[in-house]
Amino acid sequence: MGREIPLSALGSVAVLFPGDLHELALYLCEAFDGRDRETNTRHSDVRVGPSRPTVHGLEAYYAQATHVDLRRVEETLVKAGFDLGATIKFNAAESAHQTDRNPRN
Numbered sequence: 001m002g003r004e005i006p007l008s009a010l011g012s013v014a015v016l017f018p019g020d021l022h023e024l025a026l027y028l029c030e031a032f033d034g035r036d037r038e039t040n041t042r043h044s045d046v047r048v049g050p051s052r053p054t055v056h057g058l059e060a061y062y063a064q065a066t067h068v069d070l071r072r073v074e075e076t077l078v079k080a081g082f083d084l085g086a087t088i089k090f091n092a093a094e095s096a097h098q099t100d101r102n103p104r105n
Helices: 007-012 020-042 055-066 070-079
Strands: 004-006 087-089
Touching (some): 004 007, 007 087, 020 055, 020 070, 020 087, 055 070
16 A cells, blocks of 8 residues: 555644644545445445545645635645655544444445
């Protein structure tokens, strides 16, 4: 597998408020899991997932949702030492929806 960073590593990063990127990343990981489950249910002959956002993808979603300049978000992440090409590794224990996490595993 390629480069990964744990979701928890984003907890101390702040663009507009402490933990804002972590909260969005948590939502995205859960949303990606939901999309994977839906795809797998609709297409029994195909297995997708777990899909995960990259740090660069997270910065783009954040900039789009908040209308904060993409360069500002990127600078914050780079200054914090993040590899923009890394995939965010989701820790199911951080989820509010732990009951059916990754039923394929």
